[in-house]
Amino acid sequence: MKNRFRSWLIGLSVLATLLFQGFDYPTKGNELTADDILRNLQSAFAKIEDYTVLLHVETDIKQVRVPQMEIKVFFKQPDKLHLQSKGFAMLPREGMLINPNRFRKEDFYMSILGKETFKDMETFKLELVPRKEKIKVRKVIIWVDPVKWISLKIDTITWHGQSIKIDFEYRKFLDRYWLPVKAKAFVDLSGFKGFSSFHERSGWEKGSGTGFMDKKGEITVQFYDYRINEGIPDSIFDQE
Amino acid sequence: MFRLIRLEWIKTFSKLRTYIGFIAICVVLPLIFIGLKLDKGRFLTSTASYTILEQNFYIMGNLLNGFFVAQLVMYFLMVHIPFFIALVAGDQIAGEATAGTLRMILIRPPSRLKILVAKAAISLIYTIMLVLCLAVLSLGLGIIIFGTGDLLVREEGLLILSKKQAICRFLIAYPLAMLGMSVVAALALLLSVLVENAIGPIIGTMAIVVISVIISEMPISLFERIRPFLFTSYSKVWQKAFLDPMPLNDIILSVIYLLIYMVLFFGAAFFIFNRRDILS
Numbered sequence: 001m002k003n004r005f006r007s008w009l010i011g012l013s014v015l016a017t018l019l020f021q022g023f024d025y026p027t028k029g030n031e032l033t034a035d036d037i038l039r040n041l042q043s044a045f046a047k048i049e050d051y052t053v054l055l056h057v058e059t060d061i062k063q064v065r066v067p068q069m070e071i072k073v074f075f076k077q078p079d080k081l082h083l084q085s086k087g088f089a090m091l092p093r094e095g096m097l098i099n100p101n102r103f104r105k106e107d108f109y110m111s112i113l114g115k116e117t118f119k120d121m122e123t124f125k126l127e128l129v130p131r132k133e134k135i136k137v138r139k140v141i142i143w144v145d146p147v148k149w150i151s152l153k154i155d156t157i158t159w160h161g162q163s164i165k166i167d168f169e170y171r172k173f174l175d176r177y178w179l180p181v182k183a184k185a186f187v188d189l190s191g192f193k194g195f196s197s198f199h200e201r202s203g204w205e206k207g208s209g210t211g212f213m214d215k216k217g218e219i220t221v222q223f224y225d226y227r228i229n230e231g232i233p234d235s236i237f238d239q240e
Numbered sequence: 241m242f243r244l245i246r247l248e249w250i251k252t253f254s255k256l257r258t259y260i261g262f263i264a265i266c267v268v269l270p271l272i273f274i275g276l277k278l279d280k281g282r283f284l285t286s287t288a289s290y291t292i293l294e295q296n297f298y299i300m301g302n303l304l305n306g307f308f309v310a311q312l313v314m315y316f317l318m319v320h321i322p323f324f325i326a327l328v329a330g331d332q333i334a335g336e337a338t339a340g341t342l343r344m345i346l347i348r349p350p351s352r353l354k355i356l357v358a359k360a361a362i363s364l365i366y367t368i369m370l371v372l373c374l375a376v377l378s379l380g381l382g383i384i385i386f387g388t389g390d391l392l393v394r395e396e397g398l399l400i401l402s403k404k405q406a407i408c409r410f411l412i413a414y415p416l417a418m419l420g421m422s423v424v425a426a427l428a429l430l431l432s433v434l435v436e437n438a439i440g441p442i443i444g445t446m447a448i449v450v451i452s453v454i455i456s457e458m459p460i461s462l463f464e465r466i467r468p469f470l471f472t473s474y475s476k477v478w479q480k481a482f483l484d485p486m487p488l489n490d491i492i493l494s495v496i497y498l499l500i501y502m503v504l505f506f507g508a509a510f511f512i513f514n515r516r517d518i519l520s
Contacts, residue, residue, distance in 0.1 A: 062397070063396065063397030063398065064397060064398045065397065065398065065399045065400070065484055066398065066399075066400040067390070067400060067401075067402045067405075071300065083298055083300055084300075085300040085301055087301050087389065087390045087402060087403065088299075088300065088301035088303065088389065088390035088392075088400050089298075089299075089300040089301055090293065090297040090298065090299050090300070091297060091298045091300075092296065092297055092298075093295070093296055093297055093298050094296075136295050158295050158296060159295070160292055160295060162292060162295070162296050164296060187296075189292065189296070191292055192289055192292045192293065192397070192398075193288065193289050193396075194289055194395060194396045194397040194398060194399075195287065195289055195290075195392060195393070195394050195395065195398070215397075
């Protein structure tokens with residue numbers, strides 16, 4: 001009777017251990033905190049000391065009609081950024097030029113929204129909410145690749161209600177560094193009225209009123225001619 | 241005919257009032273440009289739309305450039321240019337009548353038609369010169385003070401024209417503005433034929449222009465049926481030169497309407513002047 005009870009107890013313990021292990025196994029990733037994920041992103045990005053890249057930007061938003069743009073980007077750790085363009089150019093401010101260093105603990109509340117499959121890959125969905133109003137975004141959500149520790153997708157919502165969702169395509173450079181080669185930004189510029197405040201075209205173009213859908217569109221950015229860790233003088237970042 | 245035009249040119253340009261328009265442009269433009277320069281672009285960057293753009297995008301390039309300020313000046317001054325045109329074109333016949341020289345010039349061998357054609361030609365030359373002065377000064381001074389760059393068009397949404405496109409559009413916009421203003425000159429000449437007091441055509445032209453602009457611009461449904469018959473609905477055609485894509489059909493249609501108005505006003509002036517009993 002005693003032996004029977006003992007073997008039943010052992011069996012129950014084994015079952016409990018197995019059950020706990022079983023539950024624990026698939027959620028092992030959850031052991032990582034949002035802070036850990038961001039730290040992993042930052043340490044992967046820290047391998048790149050500096051880079052320059054040329055961007056070819058095409059805009060397809062009905063209410064934003066700008067010529068094709070070429071921008072040269074200079075980046076140096078930890079957060080030095082300089083953009084050069086011959087003519088007018090505009091580039092999504094948040095997310096397009098990835099720098100996880102700018103998401104600092106003292107500036108953002110961080111939390112994991114769970115895991116999500118994105119482009120056949122299970123990713124961490126990391127949410128960042130600013131602690132201060134001076135930060136230009138209201139919310140940032142990053143889909144993080146847990147193998148390469150890169151941002152596959154970034155959603156940004158600003159305080160004025162505009163949103164930018166950016167999908168990235170990456171390539172490995174110099175057999176070490178994963179950097180984006182193409183980014184497609186889905187932009188919603190609700191609230192943007194344009195620059196016709198002085199002279200409206202009243203009655204001239206019937207049906208040309210600024211509709212809600214006119215302010216949504218895509219911005220496609222192609223990154224080419226990367227130069228990584230070749231050294232950039234600080235003087236470049238002092239330029240206006 | 242050329243001799244007549246030359247004589248009218250001498251007469252017109254020997255009057256001080258002819259230069260008021262040029263002086264006004266030469267005084268106002270530097271003032272506007274200095275103001276904009278000292279403002280350091282806040283005029284543009286403080287707008288709600290620019291704030292939204294800047295919050296979402298890195299903005300590069302010199303938007304407050306010579307092309308932008310020249311376009312801005314065009315929007316502002318094109319409202320006031322008709323006054324200077326009326327000042328000269330409205331004085332062509334009525335001024336002679338007021339001075340008592342009309343009968344004297346009509347007893348000379350050239351026909352009434354030739355005299356009026358010469359006066360119409362001078363009115364058009366003056367109009368072209370005034371708009372040309374605005375163009376050269378605003379673009380020249382603008383580029384010297386603010387440099388060049390892509391053109392931000394004051395339009396719904398965000399419309400940027402490249403430097404090359406901007407130059408082409410200005411080359412189209414200024415002649416269109418000249419055409420629009422030429423209709424004002426034709427109207428002033430018509431009113432000048434009708435009266436013997438030089439002030440009348442000037443005030444009359446401005447009154448017609450102001451009322452027509454109000455009817456053309458006010459978003460009131462009652463005015464919608466009247467609008468197509470007003471020349472002011474078409475005289476803003478130069479603004480369309482900056483749109484992208486350029487509404488070519490609209491522009492051609494507006495040009496045709498403006499030419500019709502010009503022919504009508506000049507035609508009526510010739511008709512009335514030819515039949516009029518000149519007593520002064």
